[in-house]
Amino acid sequence: MLFFLVSCFSFMLLKPMGTLSNVWFCEEVVKFLALWFRKGRNAMMKSDVKSKLEKVVEKEEDICLLDLPDLTLECIFERLTPDGLCSMAAVCSSLREKCGSDHLWEKHMKQKWGGLIGSAAYKEWQCYIASRNKASLLMNSRKKRDFRGKFSTIRQLLLNRSKGNEDDRRVGDASAMSSVMDWFLSLESGKFWFPAQVFNREVQNGHVGFMLSCYDAEVSYDCSTNTFSARYPSYPSHGRRIIEEDIEWNRLRAPTVDTPPYVLHVSDCLHDLKPDDHFEIQWRKSKEFPYGWWYGVVGHLETCNGSESSCHCHDSETVLLEFKQYTSGSRWRQTVINRKDHREVGNEEDGFYGGIRKLYSDKEISLWKSLWPSSTLE
Amino acid sequence: MVKLKSNDDKEFEVEEAAVIQSEMIKNMIEDGCATSVIPLPNIDSKTLIKVIEYLNKHINMGKAAETGEEDDLKEFDEQFVNMGWEELFDVIMAANYLNIHELMELCCQSAADRLKNKSVRAVREMLKITNDLTEEEEQEIINDAPWAFEGPEIDDTVN
Known part of the structure; x- marks a missing residue:
């Protein structure tokens, strides 16, 4: 910069200075140069003094939480509970930003809500x-x-x-x-209602009619009681929404398939069903009701004596589905479906049996078993 | 023995077995860059003494488990982090610089434990942080999670 200005200046000096405008221009350049040198020197002096001052200050001032590198801060904050993070976020704007990072919250999200949020x-x-x-x-x-x-x-x-x-x-x-x-x-906060499925719905309202079933609902959390409220879809004939409260965590799950509650699930396991297999089947009382998922076990057909060596149930065109929460005489105890072309079977009296999911995971099976009613149902 | 030099020009001799708990120094030794004194321009002697105390105690972490000295080590760790915030931050910075994983974990856990259930006011006072949030901004955070700011467990003291 200096070199450029000086060479400019000398060049202009060499030029004949006949016109007024040139003289004026030269004056301006000289003024500018003088100013520039003064400023530069000032600035140099200032920065010198400043750096000395900073050194003194640095030594005197103790290190503060906010001086820690970001990764180190994260190392501390990832050990805080969600409440701790919220509280830290209200301390100052810098901590508000740091304690709101997705990285920190993803762990808590997964830990508390991962199992229920689908x-x-x-x-x-x-x-x-x-x-x-x-x-x-x-x-x-x-x-x-x-x-x-x-x-x-x-x-x-x-x-x-x-x-x-x-x-x-x-x-x-x-x-x-x-x-x-x-x-x-x-x-x-419970502000957000989200879709989930409720086991043994309305048991809290005194119903036993939904034992070993799982129904779609909109649920909302209450952190003061650590329970949920559920809103079930309204029935066209009733017109009002049914609400159940005080639902514990173990009675909820994320929907296991993408099939909405009013849509027939396409079964893909029909040929794979054999006695003692665990399954869930869609069932609805009538065509205007939503489906719920009901737990059952594949049984032996009447023509089979149940012994392992002579059983041919898995070759038969029909499959016997058993719901052992009901007594053996109950009309809900068993139903038979056709393995080849089953879509939906039933009538307005006994309800309609829809799509089937075979349960392969022990976790799912033991969850159903943990919800078994204390006495058999009529 | 390995020689370490703090930023206030004090030298300390540490056993190699102890000092290689620092990933940084371990790498230096492996690369043959630790022939004479290792200067540590980011660490003052007061902090370095603490760090060396930790390294010497933890020299045989594996053995401690075998000989049943785990409780002893646990007690040492508890005593070790019994220090002021500033000192703790200094040790954290040193552990971060030297890359001593266990020490970093220990100190960060201690910092988190100290912050646990503290009121917003107490945190500001303890850590000398000036609040630059407007009243509305602060209220907005409280409104989003009111349960985190109330209850008998919230501690307003600054120890």
């Missing part, structure tokens, strides 16, 4: 966020108009356009606008 609940969350953002965007734009008038609205529009319509894009994409912390807290 893809359906995640989809519901995305919709929830999108509608919440739309509402807040509308409110914000209204506010902005009120405060700043028309001019700023236009400026805002231009700004948005230059940003590539970021706001609009974000409305569509929940993950861009919401954090894992946000999701965790919405679940904890």
